[in-house]
Amino acid sequence: MVHVYGPHIFHTNDAEVWEYVNGFQRFMPYKNQVKTTSRGHVYSLPINLHTINQFFGKTFRPDEARAFLERQADKSITDPSTFEEQALSLVGRDLYEAFFKGYTEKQWGCSPTKLPASILKRLPVRFNYDDNYFFHKFQGMPENGYTDMVGQILDHPNIEVQLATKYRRSDRLDAIHIFYSGPIDGYFDYEDGRLGYRTLDFERFHFDGDYQGCAVMNYGDASAPYTRVTEHKHFSPWEEHQGSVCYREYSRACGPDDIPYYPIRLVEEKALLAHYVARAEREKGVTFVGRLGTYRYLDMDVTIREALDTARHYLPRAAARGHMPSFLEKAIAC
Template identity: 45%
Template sequence: MKNEYDYLIVGSGLFGSVFAYEATKAGKKCLVIDKREHIGGNVYCENIEGINVHKYGAHIFHTNDKSLWNYVNQFVEFNNFTNSPMSLSKGKLYNLPFNMNTFNQLWGTKTPHEAKAKIDEQVAIYGVENPKNLEEQALSLVGKDIYDHFIKEYTEKQWGRKASELPAFIIKRLPVRFTFDNNYFNDIYQGIPIGGYNKLIEGMLEGIEVITKTDYFSDRNKFNKLSNKIVYSGKIDEYFDYKLGILEYRSLHFENEILETDNFQGNAVVNYNDANYDFTRIIEHKHFEFGKQNKTVITKEYPQEWNPGREAFYPINDVKNQSLFDEYKKLSLEEKNLIFGGRLSEYKYYDMHQVIALALTRSKKELENG
């Protein structure tokens, strides 16, 4: 008996939406389901006071790939927002990423030579040849002042562990610029969809059947019978009923505030480094789209321990978890008529452009072979 759909797509985030768009364009019939009450996964925006609030944290699209930039702009025009976060440390504001402005604010240095000399001097004192943890790695890359002001307490809040207990690979490198450039990303193309990310996802899913508030695992046998193939972007360990064990993540809690002012902090993102703040940053969403509203909406972002009842944000890619994922990966390769993709099913942190590129590659391969 012929199934009703060519593809059942579990998850309406970027991976699922791109795959659905490409498959539909190729003449395939798709059904997209999502357990959340909205589409878009973590790029979903909630409209509050006429402001597009990034419900699951700040998302800034950036890429060096012109074809990817053109791809997303076919659905919605992007503005020219540039990510230039600020960092509050020990009562003083600094520019990020680490650049000549930061070094001038920290040390009063005025030339690249002076700044390099300062970093080299501290690395010589505090660095080690073979860093065994994140603290040693950071000190070996940028020295003590930058580590103490911008890395130590922020990272410990983010991961809920002492920096000396975290693996060194978390910061294989740290972006250090000896120019007066506050643009966080080096990519040529950068911006925010005009009108928010919902317009991007809605453009991809236009004309495609979508059902929200629907959990695939509530009746997977029923859903499996609906289609010839399944595209799955959820947690890989959940797909296999956690039979090998549970993969670990870090989670986030967001607290929104509506403020009776048109401008709270003058910037979209301000990091709060010091340990006396429970949150790691404040996002003021209107600045992503250069808003002129009379009110503003801010979000405080609190890192927290993850459990299976909370949203999974950052995979903990230590040796134990990576080994467990590798075992789940072997199981996934044995599955027929099933396509895994995205950060949860691949247990890997992806930027948005990487997820889109991955979905395009997977869908192209599948549609050419199918």
């Protein structure tokens, strides 16, 4: 039940994906209520009416808060192209510097002026007191954990699992078709350079009691070296535990021997990615899938949706010995 590689809360609007995962594990109701420590105070995320009123010392109604943020926002930015411009155009400088600037610098290892505006479009601003971090119809946590769920998915007579086995291109000679979910640049042994990834370090510690009163506490100040602290007993509120297992999470550049967690996708990465995509499209008998294979930030539900679609695309073609493309997602290089 401890999320060793960071917290994973399942959330989706895709009914078929929700039905699929519940076929291997019962998902218990769970609402992700994230808090953040900034400038010596604790606030709720995403930014909502309580956050706005607490931060500015106001008692706004929803319409008043909306009008207030309209005045705070930088309306001179009409077409934001960077993370910082997007934040300033949405919430203004005060909220941006308190909740986004320092956290983003730690998370991505670069200035928000170098990150695309699209990253921030995933974060809503609410003018009510709803502190549910996600807005999807289906949300929950697997009752017995993801390890048990994945174990049941793999418990099938057609599946053989080989651990600690490095895939090499020469291995495909023994396969009808390869679905490759490792790093796309790694597939080509990084011959033309390495794409940029971020990796994470987790510092585990124990606490006798309740350490922070919530599952996830972000740290928005740049002076805090970690991005967040997770307290894992709060991810399964249907259980009771006296002690706590907690992790401090640190983000840094991914080296050759590190686990790549998520792609950076800056301009220089996109140029190299386009090169690897062109090489991949010349490969035969290989389809690149997943977060690393397509070099995109994907949530769990999107990954599962694409896997189901890939299987449906492949199976009739396999029976007819038809062609399978290298990528089902043509927007990979965008």
